[in-house]
Amino acid sequence: MTSADFFKLFTHATNWDVGLNLVYMAVAVLYLLVVGPFRERLGGTEPVSGFRKSLFLSGLIIWYFSEGSALDLLAHELFSMHMMQMSLNYFVVPPLIILGIPRFLWRFALGNAAVKSVFSFFTRPVISLFFFNGMIWFYHVPVVFDALMANHLYHNIAHSMLMVAAFCTWWPIIAPLPEMNQLKTLLRVALIFANGFLITPACAIITFTDTVLFESYSQMSTVAPVLSPLHDQQFGGVIMKIMQEAVYIVAIMAILAQWFKESKARDEEELEMIRSERSHNGNTLSTVTGEGSQA
16 A cells, blocks of 8 residues: 555545534534624623634644544554544644633633532642543553453543543643643643653553554554554554654743743833832932922
């Protein structure tokens, strides 16, 4: 199978889930209505920027591509495509969706005290860190992995739990609500490094082993016979590590850029206060000097 034949799989309409596409389109329309005409009813006072909308819609598009395109078909045939699907779902989609949702909508969603309490618990930095990476490790234990792949229901439940865990681990990194921001800038960067550190051994084992670990991918794919099972598995480990590193680097750069911007704004504010005080003191001194001359 040539690379051209491989990519042609994405051009066949039958390899795209039309029903799922309608679901994602409905979510997109609902989102645009909520952040647009219905914004004020939910407590939104300021218009939602086009950039924020583009982040959310980009997240939806990537999510649909991962679950509703030929990639989903290939993910059942090639371990490397399975890891590509997981990388998109758990490293790319969550930050885009979280950042794409405006603050007033997050506050509305977390308005219930019980919901906010549970959400706050699972998004605590240490808990979310081990919750997500622990699930990634457990999911890729060969006997567990093969059992989940053999049962459609269990497979969907596991992926839903991983998605929830991914959103939880991204929340303290992105910190979309100031009142729920538990970490300073450098600690958020440290949390990203911790996530990268914990997932590295799993990627290394998958990449550098000389045996096929998963029975589900022990045979050459019949749909896309492009790699041997072992090379396919090793390529999958490389894909996840590269994708994770690339996204984390972008996240660190964004966090540091925001930190520099806020630091500059604070410095300018303090400088303006100093100038204002000096001007006020100078005016006061002039007034006192003038009164003394008149006397």
